[in-house]
Amino acid sequence: MSSSDFTPNSDEASRNNLEASSSNLLDNEKIIFDDKDGVMKRAAAKKLIERYFYQLTDGCGNPHCDNQYCASSGVMKPLSPDEAAAQAIHLFSRDVRLCERHPNKIARKQGALLNEKTNGGSNDVCFSTASIPANDIVISQGNMAGCKNDMKYNSAPVPTFLTEQSLYDIIDLCEANDSYSPLIRTLGEIFSSIENLSKSFAQDLSSPTESCSDFGSTEDVKGLKKEQVRSLEGEKDKDEDCCAESSRNNITPVDIPAVRRAFTALFKLKSSIFENALVNALVTLAGNLQMELPTRKEMDNQDDIVNVLVIVFEIPALGSGDFLETALPAICRAAQRLTVEVQAKLARTWSGAARTSIKNILENLQQLITLRVIMTPFQRDFFVQDENVITSATKLMKILYYANMLAGVLESPELRCPNILDTIEGSQSKPKSLPPSDPLADELGVHVLDCRIPYLPYSEFYNELLSDTVEMDRDFANYKSDSGKFSFMNYPFILTPATKTLGLYFDNRIRMYSERRISFMQAFTGMPSQPFLKLKVRRDHIIDDALVELEMISMDNPKDLKKQLVVEFEGEQGIDEGGVSKEFFQLVIEEIFNPDYAMFAVQAESQTVWFNPTSFESDAQFTLIGIVLGLAIYNNVILAVNFPMVLYRKVMGRQGSFEDLQDWNPVLYNSLKQMLEYNQPDFDEVFMQTFRISYQDVFGSTIDYDLKENGFEIHVTQENKYEFVDLYADFLLNKSVEKQFHAFYKGFQMVVDESPLELLFRPEEIELLICGSKNFDFDELENSTEYDGGYTNDSQIIKDFWSVVHSLSLEDKRRLLQFATGSDRVPIGGLSKLKMVIAKNGPDSDRLPTAHTCFNVLLLPEYSSKEKLKDRLVKAIHYSKGFGML
CATH class of the missing domain: 3.30.2410.10 (Hect, E3 ligase catalytic domain)
Incomplete structure (x- = not known):
């Protein structure tokens, strides 16, 4: 940023002298930076010289300053601009201490500056419009002839955008004159206009100190040799490239810390002073957005809309009072017209520079939804899905939901494998019915399975009151219809797992009734008809009987697995209305995990069960186990199983990775993590590990396995330890049980492939669904x-x-x-x-x-x-x- 952005117009010559002198210093002094000192910017040194200049002329704003080279200390004699420019360069070369800037003395930028100047000891302050751009606000530093007190508010120009400093100065002006008309007018003009608000609180992307580079503070250049500054010239182009790349990556130009500081200062005032003006402005802004957004769908550049929403959702009182009842609903209704591209930009912004606001924004949206649920009299013909404020707030929350994932810990998308059935050799099953693709997820290139740890817990997005109010039969009907009506099943993050279970229940029951109806129709044509999936088993031979019957059904007519299950215990009189099936599943599970079958092994450290990689059972046996698990979900039965979380991630289409070892085998996980964190030079001597690992089979015999070809000859070192850990986890969780898991998964999908299971539930919710x-x-x-x-x-x-x-x-x-x-x-x-x-x-x-x-x-x-x-x-x-x- 050039010095012309900081100094009054009357000092044009001094500004030019300062800039020329600082440039000459940097050019003539052969100053070079070593790479190890970081990537330093030429503009940063110039910025530092400018700070010395303003410290000498304006001071730091601290009335108790003890710096002899600061105008605020009172010990300096006044300097002319030319003298200050020369002195600034001298102080820079000597590395003299710089004062911390007072909040009300933040560097002026964007051309919007307000300087108070008394006239003969009075507090009269006049706006000058001479020699300044139309979008700048400048308070004249001289005595303005003809500026009358009764006109100083009504005739004062309103800025076309705000900066942090200009808002401070307007507040100071209003407090000094005990009149808040300028503030009210400014808020009304700025916050009602898309164009004005989008330009407000902008980052200075031309200045590396405030954009791409983290360099530019006193500490950044302090102690550097003057010979090093020369390399700043060569870094200038790199800095410009960095800014251009940031623009391409949709990094918002909004200076979010400045926005927060400005709103903090604003809301220190009594809210009654400006609240109505700000609320009315936001309502007008929302109306402008609703009218303008539909015409922007074909436009490429919509960063101004993102900037507007980022600034608006930083308002601290947005979730209370008139903001909650009037302004926020209007903004939500407008935001539902955002294109997918703008939604993605907004999600990236909230996940990046504004991530600390995610919790506050979420709380505001939750309060709005809860308030509307409580206050709205839902009737027979007016359901919660018909309430526009609730649905629009939910749509906006979806953007925040993805931002929450982006702001968390993400794993590589390469671990996703949604089409597992396609990789199963000899699989005769039809392709898996995938849930509809989410356009926003596609635009962001992220999936819920990619997020290992979200920024906020997913449970924060549940709205229990809404979940209890939603009539899931109506919502399911909306979900299945082509009418375009809103369905919360397409926004499952807001529903509690118990409510989502009802959606799955309706889907399963309708499919059961459909299969039953088809069977009755076949009976009229003379074809064999069986409306139920009937299993007749002996209590003492339950595994043999059940698996034989299920195997025959899965081979002859897999569609019969979608029928309602009816179980009959031989020799017992109970009629299955659900209770007999519950006991059947419990007995089957007890037998399946019996160590005598050796199909699953118990992990001693976590007390979870996992596929036995050396099991002698056939693939058909594991397929039938998958069918049993699928039937339990399909028939709404809870099972007493204790699988590690990685199994549920795998059935959702995600391969196991190193972090999955934490609950699979905590001891092993901690050992490997200790290896990754060990950075001492004696790594080889401490661990003495090669790429050959050992494990035990069902009989206790030790089996060796090379993670890489000739792994016993390759030692694990600091350079390849991450590769070793990834290969080790991949072997334990994927490769060693690939055959068993694929058979299990095939059977599972025979039952649930057409259900909205993956649409509604995350892996941890699948565990709740199965295990309770x-x-x-x-x-x-x-x-x-x-x-x-x-x-x-x-x-x-x-x-x-x-x-x-x-x-x-x-x-x-x-x-x-x-x-x-x-x-x-x-x-x-x-x-x-x-x-x-x-x-x-x-x-x-x-x-x-x-x-x-x-x-x-x-x-x-x-x-x-x-x-x-x-x-x-x-x-x-x-x-x-x-x-x-x-």
């Missing part, structure tokens, strides 16, 4: 339980029942869940989602309690005492097994 919650809160169960047959929550037997239940051990509580519901797992969303019913089953007797597990109904006789109740209940939950007629 780990929160055994029986207070939730008590509060949600209903009563029938004459019992109420005030009945003594019911009070005794809950007193007994709360006193049970966790293991017995799990047995109670198993007894009453057919599963000892907590459903996603907690025990309140069980909706258990306790019904009266006659007067006092010696009969044990019984249950209809299909309907979560516990039949409880009215026992005469609490002790008898506990005795009968404990016996029932310990010794019950099988299904009989009641």
